[in-house]
Amino acid sequence: MKNLTPFILIVLLALAPSCKYFKGKNLFGRKDDKLAVLLARQDSIRVADSIMRVQERLMAIENARLDSIRIAEENALELRNRYNIIVGAFITPEYARALNEDYKQRGYESRIIKMEGSRFELISAESHESFRTAVARLNQFQDTVEIYSWMYIKE
16 A cells, blocks of 8 residues: 555656646646736836826927917017006005005006116006107196106106
8 A cells, every 4th residue: 555655646647747738727827917917007007107298298388388478468568558657666565566556446557567677666557559648648647646647668
């Protein structure tokens, strides 16, 4: 009996197929499928990441385009409203904002203009395109609203 067990074991090992048979049948854990799934997932993540980067670049380009349009429109508005009737000039920004709000509440389209080459902020009650209308309106403005108002020509 002692000799029979090793003999049966040797016969079974001789008759059993080789390790290549078991690997082909994926009886040892299907590592090939897991690796393929992992590689496919990494590839899809890489593609999604590159698509996201391209979208971010396109968004940055679009934002830059919109900013340049906005700046051009602001510059065109400043050129159109070149002649400004000034009702106050302040170094302190809080005082400038307070007077600006006061004239807005009175119904004027007032705005704060940063004076070029100085620290002063000017409060413009009205802006005009032509010099003649600005001078005529300034005379009326000095007679009825603010006697010490003056004209600032923005270049």
